[in-house]
Amino acid sequence: MALYNAEISAGSLMIPESRRIARLLLTHPTKEQWFEALKLDNVLQKKSPATARRQARLIRNRLDTLNDAAWVLIADGAQEVTTQLLMAACIKHSRILADFMRDVYSGHLRRLEQHLSPSKDWETFLAECVQRDPDVANFSDTTKAKMLQVVLRVLAEAKYLDSTKTVRITPPHLHPDVVRFLKQNDELAVLSTMDMTK
Numbered sequence: 001m002a003l004y005n006a007e008i009s010a011g012s013l014m015i016p017e018s019r020r021i022a023r024l025l026l027t028h029p030t031k032e033q034w035f036e037a038l039k040l041d042n043v044l045q046k047k048s049p050a051t052a053r054r055q056a057r058l059i060r061n062r063l064d065t066l067n068d069a070a071w072v073l074i075a076d077g078a079q080e081v082t083t084q085l086l087m088a089a090c091i092k093h094s095r096i097l098a099d100f101m102r103d104v105y106s107g108h109l110r111r112l113e114q115h116l117s118p119s120k121d122w123e124t125f126l127a128e129c130v131q132r133d134p135d136v137a138n139f140s141d142t143t144k145a146k147m148l149q150v151v152l153r154v155l156a157e158a159k160y161l162d163s164t165k166t167v168r169i170t171p172p173h174l175h176p177d178v179v180r181f182l183k184q185n186d187e188l189a190v191l192s193t194m195d196m197t198k
Contacts, residue, residue: 003133008094009146010058012153013086015079017044021059022075026068065092070181077177084178087158088190097151100125101193105160108169109196116167122148160196171196 020043029037037043038052046052063071066089074082091098104121126144129136139147155161162168174195182191 002135004096004129004136005094006096006139006143006147007058007061008090008097008150008154009143010150011055012150013083013090013157014055014059015083015086015157017055018059018063018086019075019082020044021056022063022071025060025063026071026075062086062089062093065089067185069185073177073181078175080175081177083158084172084175084194085181087154087194088178088182088187090154091190091193092187096129096147097154098190098193099129100151101155101160101196103128105155105169106196109171114168116152116161116169118148118152118167122151 024034024037024043027033038056039049042052044052044056046055063074066074066085070085070089074085077085091101104125105116108116108121122144126136126139149164152161152164152167156164159170159172162170174191179191179195182188182194
């Protein structure tokens with residue numbers, strides 16, 4: 001089983017779309033109802049059915065790492081709570097994002113550096129990933145570049161970076177509801193990855 005995959009390149013946190021998918025998942029749809037919501041009702045409001053399918057699959061895979069209680073918070077919670085729980089789902093779903101945060105982002109933070117150095121950081125990080133999972137060497141340059149782009153966008157959306165342009169490090173304070181959820185559901189590894197202030 002490969003340790004890493006490139007699935008994160010299919011999209012960042014997609015907050016409005018994830019809220020809609022969370023609401024849909026709370027109805028526990030059958031295959032037919034899922035298909036109907038995507039295709040006939042166009043729940044994601046996409047022009048292309050292929051885009052809707054691809055994004056919905058990625059969002060569902062991420063949300064499936066959490067439970068109904070999280071889906072309720074994601075669907076109707078405050079923006080900060082929704083965003084941070086989507087970040088938690090993203091970390092659980094993408095080992096590459098989780099390891100980048102643990103190995104690279106937190107390293108910069110510990111050294112009190114104010115900015116990431118995206119290209120250099122990413123190159124060094126991927127070389128380390130190849131040591132753990134040789135399949136990473138087979139990712140195309142386009143895929144690697146797209147993954148970096150999405151990882152930076154995710155970090156910016158979740159307020160870990162000021163923006164994708166400045167890449168200034170700005171670790172957020174986790175919302176108490178998010179901390180409570182992660183503790184109650186024994187997601188301590190995710191909590192420690194997200195809570196860089198500890």
